[in-house]
Amino acid sequence: MWKYGIAALIVILVALGAAIVWTRLADRHVVDELTSQPQSERAQKVMLLTLPSGRTIPVNYLREGDRVYAGADGRWWRELREGGAPVTAVVLGESLSGHGVAVEDDPDHTRDVFSRLRPTVPAWLPEALDGVLVEIQVSPKP
Numbered sequence: 001m002w003k004y005g006i007a008a009l010i011v012i013l014v015a016l017g018a019a020i021v022w023t024r025l026a027d028r029h030v031v032d033e034l035t036s037q038p039q040s041e042r043a044q045k046v047m048l049l050t051l052p053s054g055r056t057i058p059v060n061y062l063r064e065g066d067r068v069y070a071g072a073d074g075r076w077w078r079e080l081r082e083g084g085a086p087v088t089a090v091v092l093g094e095s096l097s098g099h100g101v102a103v104e105d106d107p108d109h110t111r112d113v114f115s116r117l118r119p120t121v122p123a124w125l126p127e128a129l130d131g132v133l134v135e136i137q138v139s140p141k142p
Helices: 002-036 076-080 107-117
Strands: 046-050 056-064 067-072 085-091 094-103 132-138
Touching (some): 002 046, 002 056, 046 067, 056 107, 067 107, 076 085, 076 132, 085 132, 107 132
Antiparallel strands (some): 046 056, 046 085, 056 067, 085 094, 094 132
């Protein structure tokens, strides 16, 4: 019996490893596309966000004036807790600097922004699965 348990554990670990590798490869492809084709159809919806740790990730965005919003489904938004941190974003080939904050305590604001950022999310999906709103206040150009 224990052999089946070990086999199941190995299968799960291999699947998890493959998922992680695939995600990183897919992200790399998107980063390359956004860098080489900054006006592409994908670039209309996806920006490159550089976090305080130096990690750059592609993420869907909504730009409204001097604010850029993103919905964080992974764990990366945790770098922007407790008052936020400086970030950079590349939106349609334009490099923007600003202050990014994970919005954890304003469900009405989050719902309002997500209604525009993610308008096709099914209504039956629990809000807890809708991710965390990240708000970037863009700094004026010098």
